[in-house]
Amino acid sequence: MIVCIAEKPSVAKDIARIIGAHSSKNGYMEGNGYQVTWTFGHLCCLKEPNDYCDNWKHWSLAALPMLPPRFGIKLIDDEGIKRQFAIIEQLMQHADSIINCGDAGQEGELIQRWVMQKAQAKCPVKRLWISSMTDEAIREGFNKLKEQSAYEPLYLAGLSRAIGDWILGMNATRLYTLKYGKNRQVLSIGRVQTPTLALIVNRQKEIDNFKPETYWVLATIYRDTTFTATKGRFDKKEEGEAAFKTIEGEPFTVTDVQKKKGTEAPPKLYDLTSLQVDCNKKFGYSAEMTLNLIQSLYEKKYTTYPRVDTQYLSDDIYPKCPQTMNGLYQTKIQSKTVYAELIKPLGGKALKKSKKVFDSSKVTDHHAIIPTGVPPIGLSNMEENVFDLIARRFIAVFYDDCKFATTTVLGKVKEIEFKVSGKEILEPGWRDVYAKNQNEDDDTDEKTTDEERTLPTFIKGESGEHIPTLTEKQTTPPKHYTEATLLRAMETAGKFVNDEELRAALKENGIGRPSSRASIIETLFKRKYIQRNRKRIVATPLGIQLIDIIKEKLLTSCELTGIWEKKLRDIEHQKYDAAQFVNELKIQINQIVNDVLRDNSRQLG
Numbered sequence: 001m002i003v004c005i006a007e008k009p010s011v012a013k014d015i016a017r018i019i020g021a022h023s024s025k026n027g028y029m030e031g032n033g034y035q036v037t038w039t040f041g042h043l044c045c046l047k048e049p050n051d052y053c054d055n056w057k058h059w060s061l062a063a064l065p066m067l068p069p070r071f072g073i074k075l076i077d078d079e080g081i082k083r084q085f086a087i088i089e090q091l092m093q094h095a096d097s098i099i100n101c102g103d104a105g106q107e108g109e110l111i112q113r114w115v116m117q118k119a120q121a122k123c124p125v126k127r128l129w130i131s132s133m134t135d136e137a138i139r140e141g142f143n144k145l146k147e148q149s150a151y152e153p154l155y156l157a158g159l160s161r162a163i164g165d166w167i168l169g170m171n172a173t174r175l176y177t178l179k180y181g182k183n184r185q186v187l188s189i190g191r192v193q194t195p196t197l198a199l200i201v202n203r204q205k206e207i208d209n210f211k212p213e214t215y216w217v218l219a220t221i222y223r224d225t226t227f228t229a230t231k232g233r234f235d236k237k238e239e240g241e242a243a244f245k246t247i248e249g250e251p252f253t254v255t256d257v258q259k260k261k262g263t264e265a266p267p268k269l270y271d272l273t274s275l276q277v278d279c280n281k282k283f284g285y286s287a288e289m290t291l292n293l294i295q296s297l298y299e300k301k302y303t304t305y306p307r308v309d310t311q312y313l314s315d316d317i318y319p320k321c322p323q324t325m326n327g328l329y330q331t332k333i334q335s336k337t338v339y340a341e342l343i344k345p346l347g348g349k350a351l352k353k354s355k356k357v358f359d360s361s362k363v364t365d366h367h368a369i370i371p372t373g374v375p376p377i378g379l380s381n382m383e384e385n386v387f388d389l390i391a392r393r394f395i396a397v398f399y400d401d402c403k404f405a406t407t408t409v410l411g412k413v414k415e416i417e418f419k420v421s422g423k424e425i426l427e428p429g430w431r432d433v434y435a436k437n438q439n440e441d442d443d444t445d446e447k448t449t450d451e452e453r454t455l456p457t458f459i460k461g462e463s464g465e466h467i468p469t470l471t472e473k474q475t476t477p478p479k480h481y482t483e484a485t486l487l488r489a490m491e492t493a494g495k496f497v498n499d500e501e502l503r504a505a506l507k508e509n510g511i512g513r514p515s516s517r518a519s520i521i522e523t524l525f526k527r528k529y530i531q532r533n534r535k536r537i538v539a540t541p542l543g544i545q546l547i548d549i550i551k552e553k554l555l556t557s558c559e560l561t562g563i564w565e566k567k568l569r570d571i572e573h574q575k576y577d578a579a580q581f582v583n584e585l586k587i588q589i590n591q592i593v594n595d596v597l598r599d600n601s602r603q604l605g
Helices: 009-019 079-093 106-118 135-143 148-180 193-208 237-247 272-283 287-299 315-330 340-346 381-396 429-435 483-491 500-509 514-526 541-549 558-572 578-598
Strands: 002-006 023-025 028-031 034-038 044-046 073-075 097-101 125-127 214-222 225-234 252-264 402-413 416-427 467-474 530-533 536-539
Touching: 002 009, 002 079, 002 106, 009 028, 009 034, 009 097, 009 135, 034 079, 044 106, 044 148, 073 079, 073 106, 079 106, 097 106, 106 148, 125 148, 148 541, 148 558, 148 578, 193 483, 193 514, 193 536, 193 541, 193 558, 214 237, 214 416, 225 237, 225 402, 237 416, 237 467, 252 416, 272 287, 272 381, 272 483, 272 514, 287 381, 287 514, 315 340, 315 381, 340 381, 340 429, 381 429, 402 429, 483 514, 514 530, 536 541, 558 578
Parallel strands: 002 034, 002 097, 097 125
Antiparallel strands: 023 028, 028 034, 044 073, 214 225, 214 467, 225 416, 252 402, 402 416, 530 536
16 A cells, blocks of 8 residues: 655545545545545644753753754654654554655655654655645656655755754753743744844834934936936035025936836746735735635645745646646636736737746746646635735746836036936837736836836926025934744855855755745744834834843844855755764854853843
8 A cells, every 4th residue: 555645634635536536534535556545734743852851951051052952853742743643653553654745845745754754654755745735746746756765865854854944943942041041931942933022123223223314315307207316315405405405496407318228027937935925915814814825725735845946947847837827717716707808918929938937947946936827716805915916027038128218308507417217118118018917006116216207308508497405314323023024034044144155055945944034034923023004114122122132243143144044055965974964063052051150241121
């Protein structure tokens, strides 16, 4: 008998239906030589400190650092989990072979491997690796099963990440709580959550300590168009007034008119982070909410695998795109074929294949998030919103570039130069996909500026009257993070790191994985280190105190996670040894413990 193990009951039932396991049993489906069972996400976890020795049951500085000679796993203490695991264990003990049908990613690999280890499975194991849950994808995946051994490096990277987080989190949390928390406040430290909190706290301090500065801007209105002086910012009012008097009553002359044509490519397809960013900006959805919605769309077969960090498609997806487009053509949202009119201009010819969309070298485990082509039915309003973003983005990448003209007009009054720019859309191209969007905000990442307007026709040498203005303004503080901007900061954390190699690692990975960033932000909320003020994210006094008290700047900087991400990526690519990674962490936590124990300078207020 072949035992298939999926990550959720709903996924298992889809797989069972496709492979002919139609007979429903207690905790599994059976038929056609298969038994299909499931987990509920994580059934196992790393053992806790108290599972290793009595000395670690109670929090004590003397017991630190806690470094097990060998890390073990255990079942999560839940009756439902224990019942399901007993079923899985029995099936695996009698299996001829096993097919790992877990989510095709690092976390999915870890979840299923731990279950197989705990069940002491001894038979051969194959791997089902698919990017969507459509019937076609499942059939194709079963026809092209992989060897489990091919994913050993992926598992080792996931295991190393879990062990590393345990070593740092368990030890640093107890260390800081006992040393500075006065036994009344747990101070949670984590490799990803602490640098993320530091980003928010540092921004908060910049805002709190910001002192606005007054300055004056010189501009003038000529032919109902506002021109700004190219050197029109004055720190002293007297200087601005002197410049104002110089041009007052003097004629304005157009000195140059430049018109340049340009093109704007369609926005890239969605990865998880960019989808979370847009959903937060457009609909106010939290990162966690968006992840739950896109996971639901994936499990309902309407979109592809969501936990991705690439915005490209592999070349082998291109032949399937017409079929996907046909599915969108038939899709109805609230009884309307919302995409048919957008797809018609693409009909009758081959879909454009751009290197900005199709590039196998930019795709590792999974490609960008796109529709599967299965017309969705029964979606909630929130699911419709998320699906609509993904559908429009997919359609848009096959449209032509937007063509525009940028006009820059220079003028002069006496010796003072002025400038205005405008942008005129000549051929909207992909922008047509968003022109009739039911949401009033644009779906793209580009910024709308004052320059996106058509200017009157100006002729070099023309001259006339104008109305000068001198406006008093003040510098403004940095903006508070929103979930959208915080996700972007986590994704591009490399800019906060000086070391070039680490910056490159962070550029590829950022702080945390795309799938974990939402839960990290939620954890900071739950621990009351941050709070929401409308859409703004604000650090609480407790969060600020925690960051202030951490002397080891490696714990609060993006550098630590940059080092980790590079090494974990190298483990995945078999360029670095997992055991060495763990040993280095043990040395590092020893140093941190010793440094904190020697410090007598601070207490949490």
